[in-house]
Amino acid sequence: MTDPSSDLAVNRAVWTVINEEFTDERAHDAWAARDFTWGLFGVPERDLGVLGDVADLDVIELGCGTAYVSAWLARLGARPVAVDLTPAQLDTARRCQELFGITFALIEANAEEVPLPDDSFDLAISEYGACVWCDPERWVPETARLLRPGGRLVFLTNSVQVTTCVPEQGGYAEDRLLRPQRGPARVQWPGGGIEFHPSHGEWIRVLAESGFVVEALHELYAPDHAKTPAYYDIATAEWARKWPVEDLWVARLTSGSPRSSTGT
Numbered sequence: 001m002t003d004p005s006s007d008l009a010v011n012r013a014v015w016t017v018i019n020e021e022f023t024d025e026r027a028h029d030a031w032a033a034r035d036f037t038w039g040l041f042g043v044p045e046r047d048l049g050v051l052g053d054v055a056d057l058d059v060i061e062l063g064c065g066t067a068y069v070s071a072w073l074a075r076l077g078a079r080p081v082a083v084d085l086t087p088a089q090l091d092t093a094r095r096c097q098e099l100f101g102i103t104f105a106l107i108e109a110n111a112e113e114v115p116l117p118d119d120s121f122d123l124a125i126s127e128y129g130a131c132v133w134c135d136p137e138r139w140v141p142e143t144a145r146l147l148r149p150g151g152r153l154v155f156l157t158n159s160v161q162v163t164t165c166v167p168e169q170g171g172y173a174e175d176r177l178l179r180p181q182r183g184p185a186r187v188q189w190p191g192g193g194i195e196f197h198p199s200h201g202e203w204i205r206v207l208a209e210s211g212f213v214v215e216a217l218h219e220l221y222a223p224d225h226a227k228t229p230a231y232y233d234i235a236t237a238e239w240a241r242k243w244p245v246e247d248l249w250v251a252r253l254t255s256g257s258p259r260s261s262t263g264t
């Protein structure tokens, strides 16, 4: 039996180190980027059209890191609120807010228990945030509680293919299956944090149990010109041109959906 509070402590410690090694330095360029792109290989949103018009939407970003996704959404006219567990990541986000003159609420919280009222948002988004680092059985119902009926949940996470092709000891995905798909979604790579990688069927079950209907699953490949990312050793560009490296889910909360136990 795992202790969720120790998972939080491990993940906060991991992200404090990653902030020092990489994300703090990278944040300026990410905030400065004018195009909304998805994932490790920068697939343009204009090619996918996942978000549609976000102007005037209340948006919550769950596991925002340095909050560049929220900054892009703010530039498009949305009203983001960004939640993250790790103070160092939020400190970087705060510095970028001042530098770029884009401000929105930054909340230090566990995305499985967000201290905000029910029915507050039109769109919930997570790019490698809560959708990787939180237990789906907890953050998905919590997101349903936060969304208004008809609201959307959009999240990008590692593909099922890539998580089954990464060696047990971590490192770049290989061109064969190296890990079982069957078994618990909870994974800890050596020296890494605690992640959750459900199968497609499990995602659909968890989403449906919280009242979401899946509208799309975009399987993202690296664009032709893309280069292998410098810091995250998950998949090379060559690998990601052949197999989907990321799953981008779009789900809508149906009205009258079941609510989490923390909801009213």
Ligand SMILES: C[S@@+](CC[C@H](N)C(=O)[O-])C[C@H]1O[C@@H](n2cnc3c(N)ncnc32)[C@H](O)[C@@H]1O
Binding pocket: 008, 011, 012, 015, 023, 062, 063, 064, 065, 066, 067, 069, 083, 084, 085, 086, 089, 109, 110, 111, 112, 127, 128, 129, 130, 133, 134
């Ligand atoms: C990969 S970053 C996501 C941000 C950004 N989109 C990116 O790709 O760099 C993952 C973030 O999830 C946060 N995180 C991990 N566990 C969390 C939790 N339980 N609640 C909220 N945020 C969490 C970490 O602190 C980290 O900043």
